[in-house]
Amino acid sequence: xxxxxxxxxxxxxxxxxxxxxxxxxxxxxxxxxxxxxxxxxxxxxxxxxxxxxxxxxxxxxxxxxxxxxxxxxxxxxxxxxxxxxxxxxxxxxxxxxxxxxxxxxxxxxxxxxxxxxxxxxxxxxxxxxxxxxxxxxxxxxxxxxxxxxxxxxxxxxxxxxxxxxxxxxxxxxxxxxxxxxxxxxxxxxxxxxxxxxxxxxxxxxxxxxxxxxxxxxxxxxxxxxxxxxxxxxxxxxxxxxxxxxxxxxxxxxxxxxxxxxxxxxxxxxxxxxxxxxxxxxxxxxxxxxxxxxxxxxxxxxxxxxxxxxxxxxxxxxxxxxxxxxxxxxxxxxxxxxxxxxxxxxxxxxxxxxxxxxxxxxxxxxxxxxxxxxxxxxxxxxxxxxxxxxxxxxxxxxxxxxxxxxxxxxxxxxxxxxxxxxxxxxxxxxxxxxxxxxxxxxxxxxxxxxxxxxxxxxxxxxxxxxxxxxxxxxxxxxxxxxxxxxxxxxxxxxxxxxxxxxxxxxxxxxxxxxxxxxxxxxxxxxxxxxxxxxxxxxxxxxxxxxxxxxxxxxxxxxxxxxxxxxxxxxxxxxxxxxxxxxxxxxxxxxxxxxxxxxxxxxxxxxxxxxxxxxxxxxxxxxxxxxxxxxxxxxxxxxxxxxxxxxxxxxxxxxxxxxxxxxxxxxxxxxxxxxxxxxxxxxxxxxxxxxxxxxxxxxxxxxxxxxxxxxxxxxxxxxxxxxxxxxxxxxxxxxxxxxxxxxxxxxxxxxxxxxxxxxxxxxxxxx
Amino acid sequence: xxxxxxxxxxxxxxxxxxxxxxxxxxxxxxxxxxxxxxxxxxxxxxxxxxxxxxxxxxxxxxxxxxxxxxxxxxxxxxxxxxxxxxxxxxxxxxxxxxxxxxxxxxxxxxxxxxxxxx
Numbered sequence: 001x002x003x004x005x006x007x008x009x010x011x012x013x014x015x016x017x018x019x020x021x022x023x024x025x026x027x028x029x030x031x032x033x034x035x036x037x038x039x040x041x042x043x044x045x046x047x048x049x050x051x052x053x054x055x056x057x058x059x060x061x062x063x064x065x066x067x068x069x070x071x072x073x074x075x076x077x078x079x080x081x082x083x084x085x086x087x088x089x090x091x092x093x094x095x096x097x098x099x100x101x102x103x104x105x106x107x108x109x110x111x112x113x114x115x116x117x118x119x120x121x122x123x124x125x126x127x128x129x130x131x132x133x134x135x136x137x138x139x140x141x142x143x144x145x146x147x148x149x150x151x152x153x154x155x156x157x158x159x160x161x162x163x164x165x166x167x168x169x170x171x172x173x174x175x176x177x178x179x180x181x182x183x184x185x186x187x188x189x190x191x192x193x194x195x196x197x198x199x200x201x202x203x204x205x206x207x208x209x210x211x212x213x214x215x216x217x218x219x220x221x222x223x224x225x226x227x228x229x230x231x232x233x234x235x236x237x238x239x240x241x242x243x244x245x246x247x248x249x250x251x252x253x254x255x256x257x258x259x260x261x262x263x264x265x266x267x268x269x270x271x272x273x274x275x276x277x278x279x280x281x282x283x284x285x286x287x288x289x290x291x292x293x294x295x296x297x298x299x300x301x302x303x304x305x306x307x308x309x310x311x312x313x314x315x316x317x318x319x320x321x322x323x324x325x326x327x328x329x330x331x332x333x334x335x336x337x338x339x340x341x342x343x344x345x346x347x348x349x350x351x352x353x354x355x356x357x358x359x360x361x362x363x364x365x366x367x368x369x370x371x372x373x374x375x376x377x378x379x380x381x382x383x384x385x386x387x388x389x390x391x392x393x394x395x396x397x398x399x400x401x402x403x404x405x406x407x408x409x410x411x412x413x414x415x416x417x418x419x420x421x422x423x424x425x426x427x428x429x430x431x432x433x434x435x436x437x438x439x440x441x442x443x444x445x446x447x448x449x450x451x452x453x454x455x456x457x458x459x460x461x462x463x464x465x466x467x468x469x470x471x472x473x474x475x476x477x478x479x480x481x482x483x484x485x486x487x488x489x490x491x492x493x494x495x496x497x498x499x500x501x502x503x504x505x506x507x508x509x510x511x512x513x514x515x516x517x518x519x520x521x522x523x524x525x526x527x528x529x530x531x532x533x534x535x536x537x538x539x540x541x542x543x544x545x546x547x548x549x550x551x552x553x554x555x556x557x558x559x560x561x562x563x564x565x566x567x568x569x570x571x572x573x574x575x576x577x578x579x580x581x582x583x584x585x586x587x588x589x590x591x592x593x594x595x596x597x598x599x600x601x602x603x604x605x606x607x608x609x610x611x612x613x614x615x616x617x618x619x620x621x622x623x624x625x626x627x628x629x630x631x632x633x634x635x636x637x638x639x640x641x642x643x644x645x646x647x648x649x650x651x652x653x654x655x656x657x658x659x660x661x662x663x664x665x666x667x668x669x670x671x672x673x674x675x676x677x678x679x680x681x682x683x684x685x686x687x688x689x690x691x692x693x694x695x696x697x698x699x700x701x702x703x704x705x706x707x708x709x710x711x712x713x714x715x716x717x718x719x720x721x722x723x724x725x726x727x728x729x730x731x732x733x734x735x736x737x738x739x740x741x742x743x744x745x746x747x748x749x750x751x752x753x754x755x756x757x758x759x760x761x762x763x764x765x
Numbered sequence: 766x767x768x769x770x771x772x773x774x775x776x777x778x779x780x781x782x783x784x785x786x787x788x789x790x791x792x793x794x795x796x797x798x799x800x801x802x803x804x805x806x807x808x809x810x811x812x813x814x815x816x817x818x819x820x821x822x823x824x825x826x827x828x829x830x831x832x833x834x835x836x837x838x839x840x841x842x843x844x845x846x847x848x849x850x851x852x853x854x855x856x857x858x859x860x861x862x863x864x865x866x867x868x869x870x871x872x873x874x875x876x877x878x879x880x881x882x883x
Contacts, residue, residue, distance in 0.1 A: 561872060562786045569782065593767045594816065600766060604773055611780045614799065620791055627795050630777075634802050637770075642819040642834035643809070649843050650805075653850045657798065660854055664861040668791065668870060675788055683786040691779025694807065698771040701811050711837050715829045719822050727820040727829070727836040732843065743844055750851030757858045 001056045001070045004037055005123060008116025012109035019105025027095035028447065030108050034087035034115060041072070041080045048077050048476050053190075055125070064128070065185055071125035074476025078325065079122040079254055081473065082332050083247050087115050089451035090242040093340055096447035097238055097347070107147060111242070114140035118247055122254055127176035127187045134172055134219070134255075137248050138165040144243060145235040157231040163542070164228040168218030172255070175211035178204050179262070193261060200266040209268055212259060213276075220252025220306045223280040227535035230299040237343025240295060245302045245339055246332040253309045253328065257321075261481055264316055273314025274403065278410045281307030285417030290526040292518045294342045294352040294425050298335065301378075301421035304414050305331045308393060311407065315400045318478070318485035323392035325474050325481075326466075326489065330389040333459035334377040337452035338425045341371045344448050345429055348441040354424055354518050359434030364443045366453055371426035373456035377463065378422030379509055380415060380502060384463035387502070388489055390415060394498045412505055419509025424518060466490060566686060573689050580693070586700045593702075600640065607633035620665055628658040645728045770810050777803030790860045790870050794853065801849040805842045812838030 011033055015022070022030060044054050053073040060068045072080065094111070098104045117136030124130040139162070146158030180187040182202050183195065199205055216222070221229040232244050243249070256273065263269055281304045288300035305327070312324040344367055346352050349360060361368035373384075380390035393415075397407040443449070462469045470489030478487045530536045556567070580586075610629035617623050631654030638647040675683075714727055714735065724730035732740050777799055784796025812835045820836035822829055860870075867875055 562788070565782075565785060588768060590768070594814065596766045596769060600769075604769055607773060608776060611776055611799065614795060615780050615783060623791075623795055627798055630799065630802060634806060637806070638809070641809070641814040641816060643839050643842075644819050644821075646809075646839055646842055646846070649846050653846050657850065657853050657857075660857050661794075664857050665791070668864055683783055687779040687781075687783035687786070690782050691775035691777075693775075694778045694803070695771045695775030698774055698807060698810055699768065702767050702771065702813075706813055708835060711835045714836055715820065715833060719827045725822040727822070727833075728839045728843065731836055731840040736840070739844070743848060746848060747851045750855045753855050754858045757855075757862050760862055 001054065001072065001123060002058055002068065004040055005070065005116055005120040007033060007037065008112040008114075008119065012112040012116075015105045015109040015112070019109070022095075022105045022108060023102075027098070027104055027108060028092060030095065030112075031088055031091040033112065034084045034091050037115075037119070038081065038084035038088055041077060041084055044072055044077060045472055048072060048074055049472060051476065051479060053480075055190075060129070065180070065187055066128045067126050067188070068129055069125040069188055070120075070123040071190055072123055074473075074478070074480045075254075075257060075325075076122045078329065078473050078477045079247075079250070080119055082250075082329055083115060083118050083122070086242060086246040086332055086336050086455070089336065089340075089455055090238045092447055093241075093343075093451040094236075094238045096445055097343060098236065103147075107144075107236075110140050110143045110147070111239075114144065114243060114248070118251070121251060125188050125190050127180055127189060130189075130255075131169070131173050131176050134215075134251060135166075135169045137243075137251060138162060138169055138219075141165065141232070141243050141248055144239040145232045147236055147239065148234070151234070154234040157228075157234040160538075161228040161232045164218050164225050164538075168215040168225075168252075171211040171218070172215035175208055175215060178208045178211065182208070189258065189262070197262075199262055200269075205263075205266070206268060209263060209272075212255065212263065213272060216252035216255050216310070217276065218252070219255070220249050220310065221280075221303050222252070222276050222307065222310055223283050224534035226280060226284065226303045227533065227538065229303055230296055231535075233293075233295040233299050237295070237339055237346065240298070241336040241339035241343070245298065245335040249302065249306055250309070250328060250332075253306065253313070253324070256310065256313045257324065257481065260313060260316065260321075270314050270316050273316075274311055274400075274407070275314075277307045277309070277311025277314050278407060279307070280304070281311060281414040282410050283307075285414040285421075287526065288417060288421045289512075289516065289518075290522045292354050292520055292523050294345065294354055294357075294429075295339070297354065297421050297518075298338055298342065298425055301418055301425075302331075302335060304418060304421075305335070308411065308414060311411075312393065312396055315396055315407070317396060317399060318482045319392065319399055320396035321481055322474065322478055322485065322487055323389065323396045325477050326385075326392055326469075327389040329469070329473065330377065330385040330459065330462070333455050333462070334374040334386055334422070337370050337374040337455040337459075338378070338422065340448075340452040340455075341367055341374070341429075342425060344444055344452075347448070348444055349429075349438050354428060355520065356435070357429035357438075358432040359430070360438060360441060361430035362434045363438070363441050364430075364449070366443065366449045368430035370449060370453035370456045371430060373460055374452070375422040375426030377456065377459035378426065379419040380505060382463075382502075383460070385459045385461075385466070385469075387463055388466045390502060390505070391498050392489075394501045398497060408501065412501055412508075415505040416508045416512055419505065420512045420516070423509070423513045428513075562683075566683070569686055569690055573686070573693055576693055576697070577689075580696055580700065583700070586696060586703060588699055589703060603633055603636055603640075607637075620668065621662065624658060624661045624665060628654055631657070643728075645726070767810065767814065770806065770814070774803055774807045774810060777806060788872050790863065790872055793872065794856045794860060797856065798849070798853055801845070801853075805845055808838050808842055808845070 047054060053071050056070045058068040060066050091108075091111070094107065098107055101107065114137060117133045117140060120133035121130055121137060124133055142158050142162040145161050146154050148154045176187070179192070179199070182199060182204055183192045183197050186192055186195070199208065218225045229244060229249065233240055235244070284300045284303035284307060288297050288304065291297045291300060309324050309327060312320040312327070342352060344364070345357060345360070348364065349357060351357055377384035377386035380386045393411055394408060397411045398404055400407050466489035470487055474489065475487035478485050607630055610626045610633065613626040614623050614630065617626065631650060635647050635650040635654065638644075638650060714731055718724055718727045718730040722730045722734040724734065781796045781800030781803055784792045784799065787793065787796070815832065815834040818831060818833045820829065820833045820839065863875060864870060869875065
């Protein structure tokens with residue numbers, strides 16, 4: 001199973017080297033990968049059908065308790081078969097759709113990474129591994145949405161999708177860690193479940209739910225995070241069909257299904273899911289009525305379908321779970337072909353505008369057939385898989401307790417709009433008279449129309465024989481979620497309320513399709529409301545955030561050295577000043593200090609004057625001279641206080657510096673009064689504050705006793721061990737000889753730097 | 766005396782920082798030098814000052830018998846003086862060359878690395 005998951009990644013990597021062979025339509029061979037995987041997963045069906053999950057564990061990061069633990073149970077297998085089954089059709093379709101595209105190999109690489117990540121996600125038993133694969137699907141989706149990377153709109157849509165789903169990914173990580181910690185460091189979902197831990201009673205239950213919902217709602221495009229999905233329609237049609245209707249957007253639904261045995265059974269779980277799901281499906285259903293772009297219509301109808309699924313999980317009865325599990329493949333089987341057909345229309349007729357497309361059945365009847373079949377299943381006509389799903393949904397809402405009327409009403413309303421959306425996309429472009437402008441359109445190659453037709457036909461096939469799917473696919477999945485629930489699917493349930501509701505849906509949908517015509521005027525009407533829609537609000541938030549952080553960065557990182565220094569100093573003053581303040585007053589014990597004598601006062605007076613002169617003089621030469629005087633005064637101080645070596649060094653270095661300075665200075669211009677009085681005042685205040693702080697620190701330290709152990713060691717051993725009488729010398733050249741060597745190296749480097757600077761001849765004057 | 770020296774250290778620090786915050790390259794370097802002097806004085810002061818007793822073992826003795834000035838801060842400062850000379854000479858030459866090429870002493874005008882954007 002590890003090989004199955006990794007095959008997508010390996011294939012993508014291999015494409016880096018052999019990708020050029022995929023051009024010119026040869027990419028059809030890539031279809032072998034998803035097909036092979038599909039066959040492999042189908043071969044697991046009998047074993048899983050007996051209720052035995054196929055498991056495989058690979059140690060990954062045992063110290064963190066993270067493993068690549070795969071577990072193919074009924075639910076995982078249902079999703080894996082959708083991923084690889086629809087994937088096969090998509091690969092085949094794309095091999096022709098992007099036949100002449102120069103980066104077709106790149107596209108297949110992204111697609112394969114996505115497929116591998118998606119398989120890894122549904123098969124992972126380990127929460128952390130699940131999170132990683134979840135993130136990989138977001139990232140590969142980013143690249144696929146932005147595949148037309150030369151278009152700004154594509155890039156923006158890709159970024160929006162990544163931001164929203166990436167946010168969800170973070171929340172999922174938080175949820176995964178919390179669940180794992182609540183379970184005592186156990187990250188295997190199956191082990192946690194078998195351990196019988198009651199998470200609903202755990203104090204973290206609320207916060208875990210918050211994170212899980214955040215992850216699921218962003219990924220599965222629930223209100224108010226739904227807006228990235230219609231935006232993601234910038235991707236090529238196969239991507240929309242695969243990621244944004246059949247598989248990836250159902251990852252959130254999968255997560256909720258997977259966690260429902262662990263987290264379900266509490267009002268906190270059921271009520272938010274039901275409300276958000278129901279609101280999303282109605283909101284998206286109404287929204288699609290106003291769209292004219294085929295992909296937009298399908299995107300909103302996908303959001304509505306996802307809302308239905310979330311609502312069903314929220315209702316959470318065995319009937320609702322069964323309905324959700326049937327609706328997932330039913331939706332994939334009709335929505336994917338509708339998207340693929342949109343791609344064909346875009347390619348052949350050059351338009352996705354539903355108000356213009358008409359009569360195309362005359363030139364591409366197999367496509368029209370596929371569209372019709374998909375639309376029937378979408379609408380929930382009897383003898384289609386969609387009908388089975390719709391029946392179960394009504395059944396579930398009718399028995400959902402106190403909210404039954406509301407939910408059923410919302411479900412019927414959504415059903416009507418879905419009917420409309422499906423017919424607009426799958427039927428309307430083919431009806432009526434073929435306009436002159438589309439006369440040039442012709443039947444595309446088989447690789448384009450066979451995949452959607454196959455999927456749509458499968459939707460009808462499972463509608464005719466629902467028991468087949470129910471027994472092999474749905475029952476094991478439901479058994480895993482709700483042990484002992486009845487998963488019997490049938491075409492005919494007799495005359496009852498559900499059938500009546502189905503009839504109402506079909507009649508109302510047909511009436512809506514017949515009387516309500518999409519127009520650009522209606523689209524313009526909803527676009528005016530964009531500003532107060534979640535999308536508009538999110539865009540404003542992101543713009544404001546960018547502006548805020550931009551201003552923040554420009555203030556802090558403005559490229560002026562002195563502002564950096566100013567900021568560092570201010571912060572240091574605040575920090576140390578606070579420490580000094582809380583440390584209480586510094587009481588200087590004058591009795592322990594040495595006396596002040598006359599010549600010292602004179603020396604310090606000279607030093608003070610020279611420092612002030614250095615700072616305030618307008619002459620450059622005078623400043624350097626005064627600086628030299630300061631150095632010599634320091635030198636004398638060293639003499640007074642028993643540091644002859646320091647005095648000699650200071651004297652030499654100070655002299656050298658002044659000479660060097662003067663040599664260079666005579667070439668320089670006069671000082672210019674370039675800083676404003678305000679900035680001088682501010683800098684002066686900061687400088688004085690810092691100086692005062694240093695004085696206070698020095699006094700505070702002087703007040704503390706000192707332990708001269710280190711000095712005593714050197715004093716005792718300087719002669720006995722190193723045969724030197726000048727202790728400072730001995731320390732430098734003997735005890736710390738290696739340090740001095742490094743110091744000499746630093747000086748050498750500085751000398752080399754000076755030399756090369758002097759040699760530098762500017763080339764571009 | 767220590768109190769006055771502590772004040773002097775503060776003055777050197779304040780003067781150094783004030784000059785570093787100026788826009789002129791020359792003042793920046795002078796500021797660095799003053800700041801370095803201040804830091805040396807601070808280390809010297811905190812190692813406690815002793816008058817007239819250098820850490821040199823006299824004549825025939827093998828160890829220092831009398832009280833003596835602490836040699837460790839002195840060794841540190843000696844290193845610091847030498848290293849700061851390396852830094853200062855490099856900065857001075859850098860300033861010279863920068864002025865020769867850019868004809869300016871104003872740090873704000875040599876903020877951007879690309880010449881076209883100046």
